[in-house]
Amino acid sequence: MLLGQRPFGAPAKGAMPCWKAARHGGVAGVARRPVAVKAAASVGSEKFDYILVGGGTAGCVLANKLSANGSKKVLVLEAGPTGDAMEVAVPAGIARLFAHPVFDWGMSSLTQQQLVAREIYLARGRLLGGSSGTNATLYHRGTPADYDSWGLEGWTSKDLLDWFVKAECYGDGPRAFHGQSGSMNVEQPRYQNVLHDEFFRAAAAAGLPANEDFNDWSRPQEGYGEFQVAQKNGERADTYRTYLKPAMGRDNLKVMTGARTTKVHIEKSSTGPRARGVEYATQQFGERYTAELTPGGEVLMCTGAVHTPHLLMLSGIGPAPTLLEHGLDVISSLPGVGANLQDHPAAVLAVRAKPEFEGLSVTSEIYDSKCNIRLGAVMKYLFGRRGPLATTGCDHGAFVRTSASHSQPDLQMRFVPGCALDPDGVKSYIVFGELKKQGRAWPGGITLQLLGIRAKSRGSIGLKAADPFINPAININYFSDPEDLATLKNGVRIAREIVAQEPLRKYLLEETFPGERANTDKDIEEYVRRTVHSGNALVGTCAMGTTPASGAVVSSADLKVFGVDGLRVVDASVLPRIPGGQTGAATVMVAERAAAMLLGQATITSRREPAAV
Numbered sequence: 001m002l003l004g005q006r007p008f009g010a011p012a013k014g015a016m017p018c019w020k021a022a023r024h025g026g027v028a029g030v031a032r033r034p035v036a037v038k039a040a041a042s043v044g045s046e047k048f049d050y051i052l053v054g055g056g057t058a059g060c061v062l063a064n065k066l067s068a069n070g071s072k073k074v075l076v077l078e079a080g081p082t083g084d085a086m087e088v089a090v091p092a093g094i095a096r097l098f099a100h101p102v103f104d105w106g107m108s109s110l111t112q113q114q115l116v117a118r119e120i121y122l123a124r125g126r127l128l129g130g131s132s133g134t135n136a137t138l139y140h141r142g143t144p145a146d147y148d149s150w151g152l153e154g155w156t157s158k159d160l161l162d163w164f165v166k167a168e169c170y171g172d173g174p175r176a177f178h179g180q181s182g183s184m185n186v187e188q189p190r191y192q193n194v195l196h197d198e199f200f201r202a203a204a205a206a207g208l209p210a211n212e213d214f215n216d217w218s219r220p221q222e223g224y225g226e227f228q229v230a231q232k233n234g235e236r237a238d239t240y241r242t243y244l245k246p247a248m249g250r251d252n253l254k255v256m257t258g259a260r261t262t263k264v265h266i267e268k269s270s271t272g273p274r275a276r277g278v279e280y281a282t283q284q285f286g287e288r289y290t291a292e293l294t295p296g297g298e299v300l301m302c303t304g305a306v307h308t309p310h311l312l313m314l315s316g317i318g319p320a321p322t323l324l325e326h327g328l329d330v331i332s333s334l335p336g337v338g339a340n341l342q343d344h345p346a347a348v349l350a351v352r353a354k355p356e357f358e359g360l361s362v363t364s365e366i367y368d369s370k371c372n373i374r375l376g377a378v379m380k381y382l383f384g385r386r387g388p389l390a391t392t393g394c395d396h397g398a399f400v401r402t403s404a405s406h407s408q409p410d411l412q413m414r415f416v417p418g419c420a421l422d423p424d425g426v427k428s429y430i431v432f433g434e435l436k437k438q439g440r441a442w443p444g445g446i447t448l449q450l451l452g453i454r455a456k457s458r459g460s461i462g463l464k465a466a467d468p469f470i471n472p473a474i475n476i477n478y479f480s481d482p483e484d485l486a487t488l489k490n491g492v493r494i495a496r497e498i499v500a501q502e503p504l505r506k507y508l509l510e511e512t513f514p515g516e517r518a519n520t521d522k523d524i525e526e527y528v529r530r531t532v533h534s535g536n537a538l539v540g541t542c543a544m545g546t547t548p549a550s551g552a553v554v555s556s557a558d559l560k561v562f563g564v565d566g567l568r569v570v571d572a573s574v575l576p577r578i579p580g581g582q583t584g585a586a587t588v589m590v591a592e593r594a595a596a597m598l599l600g601q602a603t604i605t606s607r608r609e610p611a612a613v
Contacts, residue, residue, distance in 0.1 A: 056130020
């Protein structure tokens with residue numbers, strides 16, 4: 001089967017612009033061999049100018065940019081393996097990545113009493129590329145108002161647009177508000193289904209406007225349309241492929257997989273605490289090693305919104321009462337470490353298709369009546385990078401204001417031309433496994449995944465123990481702000497209104513989730529609480545700001561951790577407020593900007609004119 005074959009390789013160097021290569025078809029510039037990296041072992045007496053803790057979305061960007069300066073030695077420590085596997089490269093392989101025993105951290109929240117005493121599964125990529133290698137590949141920056149709301153000098157939408165544009169290589173020709181010289185490959189979806197057009201017609205009939213480009217900051221975000229994707233010619237374009245692989249041959253860059261960082265070594269002195277290196281362990285055998293910095297070197301935390309605050313606390317940086325409770329020395333008392341956790345809570349509406357239309361579903365195009373992958377789907381992908389394997393399934397949809405009181409959309413609708421088997425996305429694939437065992441087909445239909453994209457609820461990351469191999473205590477805390485619950489409840493009603501329009505209604509048989517009997521406000525609320533799941537957009541737990549008194553962990557001027565020299569955070573955890581779009585684009589932007597600052601090519605507090613668009 002396709003997803004069990006050997007991995008895709010690295011894009012080869014070439015002079016042709018990315019959008020021209022896309023026009024020429026095929027998979028130009030893609031080599032068929034994986035790039036070797038070193039498994040975890042001792043680095044001996046070697047010292048580094050930069051130690052990157054985590055080879056995820058931001059870590060891969062930093063590794064590329066910082067190692068371009070041949071005089072700087074860079075070490076990347078990644079707990080997981082490479083991202084060369086076929087199920088990572090092929091967009092439809094996302095079905096195999098949820099709760100994957102190797103590529104996922106297998107993390108869940110603490111029991112959430114307000115969610116019918118459930119633990120919420122939180123997908124976190126554990127491989128080079130991090131969650132950019134396991135997410136839905138959707139590319140959304142959010143809106144200018146998202147960044148202006150931070151209220152931070154140097155981080156307004158005018159400051160940031162240029163960085164978004166410079167990071168991007170948009171693959172479908174020149175377009176306003178998009179770049180063509182960056183490393184982050186973005187393109188329009190390469191898979192189309194008749195149900196996409198019918199959804200658009202139904203959305204228009206329900207009163208939504210069309211939106212040709214959700215990343216066009218000259219117009220409101222509201223409307224229906226195609227979602228741009230972080231792909232290149234139908235292949236996932238995670239930061240491992242687009243940033244790290246092209247740099248792997250540099251002598252001054254060392255990338256170690258299977259290396260789980262367990263602590264940042266911080267030395268106390270008369271001038272104050274300073275990071276001197278890190279401790280890490282091999283994933284397979286658990287041996288402990290150390291990696292040291294050169295004089296003036298820096299540790300860059302790039303492990304994301306869960307692991308970065310966890311590691312800082314284990315290293316003595318965080319809320320003093322928490323550290324003392326677990327017998328940890330307090331090196332820098334920062335109450336904001338682990339606070340301010342934000343996410344996109346999600347629920348689904350799913351409807352079965354009439355028997356005569358079941359074959360239209362994306363799942364029917366991929367799987368036959370016994371849930372085996374169809375040869376035709378494989379051939380379409382191998383010879384043209386198109387067809388149902390070129391999609392994660394949710395690259396069309398809409399942004400909606402669920403109430404007139406909202407100044408911008410609070411809900412994202414991801415339209416899937418296939419019927420969810422369970423209201424929890426992960427459990428759908430468990431049910432699919434049962435269908436396959438029974439030799440039964442995946443029933444056709446449609447699904448609307450509804451995400452509260454500007455959620456106001458706040459959770460936290462804490463410690464369960466001082467042992468770095470024990471997962472942190474994650475309180476996702478959905479619906480602590482009642483507006484977020486209202487968004488999803490209203491989202492169900494709006495989704496039903498769209499589905500009831502004639503362009504879609506003629507294809508559909510019955511609503512399976514939440515089910516047609518769930519009509520009252522109480523019924524819908526019970527359904528949402530019982531089935532809400534993560535949109536996998538965790539941010540905010542080491543928020544940047546001007547002072548620790550404001551709850552900030554790092555300075556918005558330079559991303560340095562307050563109270564500790566030689567230590568910065570560069571990942572999604574620094575975003576003080578969640579943007580109303582997928583968070584990968586914002587994370588890459590932060591990493592690009594941080595790298596330029598570290599190399600002396602830019603300063604964060606100076607204002608830059610936006611790129612010409």
